[in-house]
Amino acid sequence: SFCNLLQNNEVFRIPCFAHTIQLIVKDGLHEIKSILPSLEKVSAIAKLSHTNAKFAEKLESIKVSLPRAIVTRWNSQILMVERILVVPTLTLNEILIQLKYKHLCFNSHDLDVLNEFVCLLSLLAKVTTRTQQQNSPSISLIAPSTLAIYSDLKNAKNNIRYTTKLCDALLSSLLSRFGGLLEQLETNLNETGVDFKANKRFYDLYKDPVFLFTPFLDGVCKQYSSVRYSATLLYNFGIFCTMTSQREMTMTTRGRPLMVDGGYSYVKDRQTNIKGTGSGRTINVLTVIIVYIHVI
Structure with missing residues (x-):
């Protein structure tokens, strides 16, 4: 904690968040054998x-312009898949048939597989890009990004058909590394039914409360009228929040899109909107900080 660091003059090692995300993706990509034929079509079309x-x-x-996939950068390959999916399928297939590349044409199964693939990995790619920006301290993005990724993967798990192994592998790897952080937010780590083994190199380190508070020390976070991170904290720590419109959910006060969509609204009135859930838990300092930030 901050107090221990100050009193004992301890050195706190912060791991590279982007690298940790890459390790999670690497674990997930070991489970894509069943969808490899569709991905190979994308690679062949991009090369062509x-x-x-x-x-x-x-x-x-x-x-239409297709980017080259950089083998050493998995997020560039996600971008390539996204770009190809934007091209009208009938038009693309017609061109491939004219040029005698009928074997590369997409069918409905390919499209379903690729859309699920992008759905699972696009947020991970966006987080990686965001944390590599020079003008943003990555430590302030760790807790919000982890919550967003976990929430998206958990929801996607119930709506996918062909990429369940990939989704489970990503969730398992995420929980093994960031489970300690999610525990601090009172998340039920067994709710997804995915088995995982805590990776002590990351699990206990990310459990430190410093990762809960640093988002609020970043001036950028104070610009947000609503973010999933604060919403999840509010929800888990015993406060009911009202839903707002999708537009409020996806725009900052400067009018720029947020990194993720969805979530609960911020607390508008600390007198009327703060209510206990009946679980008997006491509203702690995290809640006080959140309310303070949204009221000022």
Whole structure:
């Protein structure tokens, strides 16, 4: 804690958050064998766009540009899949058939697989990009990002069909590393039914309360009218919050999109909106800080 650090002059080691996310993705990608054929089509089409002049011209005529996938950067490959999915399937298949590449055409199964793949990994990619920005201290993003990723994966698990192994692997790896942080937020780590083994190198380290408070020390966080992080804290620590419109959920006070969508609204009135859940838990310092930040 902060007090222990000050009193004992301890050195607190902060791991690289982006690297930890990459380790989670690496664990997940070990479970993509069943969807590999669809991903191989994407890779082949992207390569073709840079090696076949006729194909490149066809894409240019419909104003489509496909990025090169950088093997060492998994998030660039996610971007490539996203870009290909934007291209109208019928148009893309027609071009491939004309150029005698019918075997690369997408069918409905391919589209379902690729959309699920992007759904599971896109937020992880966005978090990685965000934490690598020079103008933002990554420690302030750890707790909000972890909660957002966990929530998205948990919800996606109930709505996917072909990528369940990938989803379970990502959840298991996330819990093994950030379970300590989620415990601090009173999250039920067994609610997803995914088995995991705590990785002591990360689990206990991220359990430190410093990760709960640093988001509120970042001036950027005070600009948000509503974020999933504060909402989850409020919900878990015994406060009911009212839902707001999707527009309020996805925009900051400066009008820029938030990193994630959804969540509960901020506390508008500390007198009328703070109510106990009946569980007998006492509203602690975290709640007080959250209410203070949203009221000032």
